[in-house]
Amino acid sequence: MSPYDQDLPQNPANHAPLTPLAFIQRAAEVYPDRLAVVHGDLRRTWGQTYTRCRQLASALQQAGVGKNDTVAVMLPNTPPMVEAHFGIPMAGAVLNTLNTRLDPETVAFMLDHGEAKVLIVDPEFAPVVARALPLRRSTAPLRVIHVADTLFSGPVSPLAGDDYDAFVASGDPGFDWLWPEDEWDAIALNYTSGTTGDPKGVVYHHRGAALNAVNNVLDWDMPRFPVYLWTLPMFHCNGWCFPWTLAQRVGVNVCLRRVDAASMLDAMRTQGVTHYCSAPIVHGLLVSAPAELKAGLPAGIQALVAGAAPPASMIEGMEAMGIHLTHVYGLTETYGPATVCAKHEAWGQTSVGERAALNARQGVHASLQRTARVLDPDTLAPVPWDGETMGEIMFRGNIAMKGYLKNPSATRKAFEGGWFHTGDLAVQYPDGYIKIKDRSKDIIISGGENISSIEVEDVLYRHPDVVAAAVVAMPDAKWGETPCAFIELRAGARVSEADIIAHCKQQLAGFKVPRAVVFGEVPKTSTGKIQKFELRKRAGSVAAIDV
Known part of the structure; x- marks a missing residue:
């Protein structure tokens, strides 16, 4: 045995499991008075945010939540969502961020499959949760906690449950939170469509979350004290691990309930935003916004784009606004971005068309x-x-x-x-x-969200007049891609596009509903297999409809 392997064991003094929870502890200890969260008129420092996260962890433990228990949240990009990324795993539990665009049936499946013990829900999504809870097959108790948000102006659902702020206040602000025993311990659960219509639960570990949070710093050259605008949903791959990245960089979480050009540009201007991430559709909103909304933007904003490759027009539009765009790629299974189209200085000397081709990779x-x-x-x-x-x-x-x-x-x-x-x-x-x-997976990426074509096809086949159905991606200027359905009807059937759309709306989340329906014989091989490559060619010239 080598002397380098003798009498040199791991011990608490020289080895600790990696976890992104360490980042907020350091931020609060070193920079307690630095701004951490902005939401409307609300301002919280890193010291205050850390305290609330510890209280949330303590309250969850008092409620019987322990190691490897699942706590689900259905929240927009608001302060409780930031707190959930720290407070829930601080209790030893696993954070399950639910896609806020999902239908009640899918929400019910995820709550059951993930065995959630607690669900924290924003009032905007309480109606979906109210319809989802009776659909659960599990008889295990599920504690529901409501978030009150002064920026939410819609009707409040009469869904029973506890108040979030009161629940947090019941926790110990000095709670000695749980460092993971092993960096391989689960920290988060994220559902993805995968290659079938059945959602698959992707399990993240503390090690991967910590490393990807730091990786965001390295590959984006992210300086200390950034001001980050939350246009990317935190429910999507835990916001590409940026809640933890911002704690590591002691940055500012500029929360945004709803993404629109006016709100984004106003936040960029008033809060001095330096960084943001999103799907191409969001960047497109900024490029196409009226010129008066773009006036006075901070110089040198850094942006990441994932999903469809940024076209030349987007790159040119971003550059005109002083925004530097970087293309990244990844999957839910890789914590979000796992490749980056790292730029070279020489690229800046090329034409916008050439830069678009290079950045499309x-x-x-x-x-x-x-x-x-x-x-x-x-x-x-x-x-x-x-x-x-x-x-x-x-x-x-x-x-x-x-x-x-x-x-x-x-x-x-x-x-x-x-x-x-x-x-x-x-x-x-x-x-x-x-x-x-x-x-190779028949996944449609619409507005940065994955849609399983098989799931949509399954719904189409439930229509009594449909004998064959295939769904492929069709180009869309706004969403990047949207579903296009090709359908064969039974002989003598009289079904319209509107009928098919209405049928799908009853069983699918809105963003999964086909934006185009084409009737006719679906091309097949001699063995009866549908030729999707042929349908993809046809989908390029199909006109979308308003659904």
Whole structure:
């Protein structure tokens, strides 16, 4: 045995499990009076925020929540959502952020599958929760806690439950929160559509959350004390780990209940925003906003875009506003962005069209991810770096999920051969940069959210007059992509587009409803398999309808 392996054991003095919870503790100890949260007229410092997070953790423990218990939240980008990212895991529990755009049936499934013991809900989403709770199959008790928000102006649902602020106030402000025993302990649960209509529960560990939070700093060159505008939903991959990143950088969380151009631009101007992230649709809102709304913006705002590649018009529009756009790529299973289209100084000397082509690539692996490669999905051999040979994007390293909750077969398949298989088909260029060419998973990315085509097809097949159905992505100037449905009807049936849309609206969240319906024979192979590649060609020329 090597002398480097003898009598040199790990101990509490030289080894501690990685956790992003450490970041808020340091922020509060070193910079207690620095501003942490802005929400309307509300202002809270890092010292105050840390205290509230400890109180939340204490109150949860008093309510019987312990290690590996699930606490679900259905919240917009408001202060309680920031607190949830720290207070819930401080109790040893697992944070499950629910997509606020989901339908009651899916919410009920997630509450049951994740075995949530507590649900914290904003008044805007109380009506959805009220319809979801009776649909639960589980008989286990679920404690509901309501958040009151002065910026919410809608009707308040009569959903029974506790008051959030009173619940937090009942906790001990000096609570000695739980550092994870192992950095592999679960910190968060995020549901994704995956390759089927059944949501899969992606489990994050403390190590990955901490490393990706730091990775955001490294790959974005994020300085201390940034002012971050919450346009990206915190329910989406835990806001790409930015709640924890901002604690590490002692930044300001500028909360935003609802995303629109006027609100974003006003916040950028009045709060001195330096950073924000979002899907292409949000950046597009800013580019197309009236000129008077753009006046007086801070110089040099940094923005990340994920999803569809930014077109030349968006890059040009962002540059005109003084906003620097960086393209990133990732999945729920990789804590959000795991590659970045790292820029080179020489790119700045090229035309906007050439920059758009360079920035359209998904880029290279993140600094704290071991690697990202395009591999032959059958042999796992690297494809040539020629920008032409197709393969599948695969990741290996620190920033990958633990696996899928209660789904060992899907977990094994995802990690087959020691790589995380994304299902996204791409090429790799001579400089190592990756660019997606197609998706092996029939997932439609609309406004940054994943839609399973299989889920939509399943609903279409429930219509009594539908004999064949296929759903593919169609280009959309606003959302990037939206679902387009191709349908064969039974002989003699008289069904309109409006009928199909109404049928889907009864069973799907609004953003999953097809924006176009095309009737006719669906092309199939000799064995009866629907030829989706042919439908994708057709979808490019189909006109969307207002749903």
